[in-house]
Amino acid sequence: MEKVPPTPVPVYDQQPEFYHHQPTAPPNAHVQSPVQDPHVMAAPQPYYHPPAGHPSGYNSATPLHALQRGPTPVDCPICGVREMTRTEAESGNTTHGWAAVICCCFCLGCIPYLMSSLKDYNHYCGQCGTMLATWHNSGRVEVHQNVRQ
Numbered sequence: 001m002e003k004v005p006p007t008p009v010p011v012y013d014q015q016p017e018f019y020h021h022q023p024t025a026p027p028n029a030h031v032q033s034p035v036q037d038p039h040v041m042a043a044p045q046p047y048y049h050p051p052a053g054h055p056s057g058y059n060s061a062t063p064l065h066a067l068q069r070g071p072t073p074v075d076c077p078i079c080g081v082r083e084m085t086r087t088e089a090e091s092g093n094t095t096h097g098w099a100a101v102i103c104c105c106f107c108l109g110c111i112p113y114l115m116s117s118l119k120d121y122n123h124y125c126g127q128c129g130t131m132l133a134t135w136h137n138s139g140r141v142e143v144h145q146n147v148r149q
């Protein structure tokens with residue numbers, strides 16, 4: 001007599017532990033909307049100078065290469081402050097020399113013009129005091145500080 005082993009019965013009682021959660025929206029989904037509050041959206045704005053009026057009081061700044069003889073509001077590339085430049089006339093020995101020459105040639109009728117145009121004017125930042133540019137009597141402007149574009 002040969003004993004036949006019983007046919008193994010497949011076991012189906014072990015359910016796979018997978019539960020597909022239904023993407024059911026919570027009842028308060030319309031309250032917790034992913035759309036951010038419009039007030040919050042509008043808040044983070046990059047700082048920019050308001051178009052109407054500058055905090056420094058100067059609505060327009062002059063590029064350093066376009067400086068003239070007198071004080072001019074510029075955007076300082078060093079400290080970034082828009083401030084009226086402080087000008088100092090360079091009165092070197094050459095100016096005195098020219099003055100002596102002009103005294104010898106007193107008949108010249110354009111002495112005041114020559115006197116005013118013989119000097120170079122250094123522009124200093126009114127905020128940090130850095131020498132930004134030099135206005136030469138030839139009309140050329142020497143920019144000492146590179147302007148960050």
Ligand SMILES: [Zn+2]
Pocket residue numbers: 076077078079080081125126127128129130
């Ligand atoms: Zn400055």
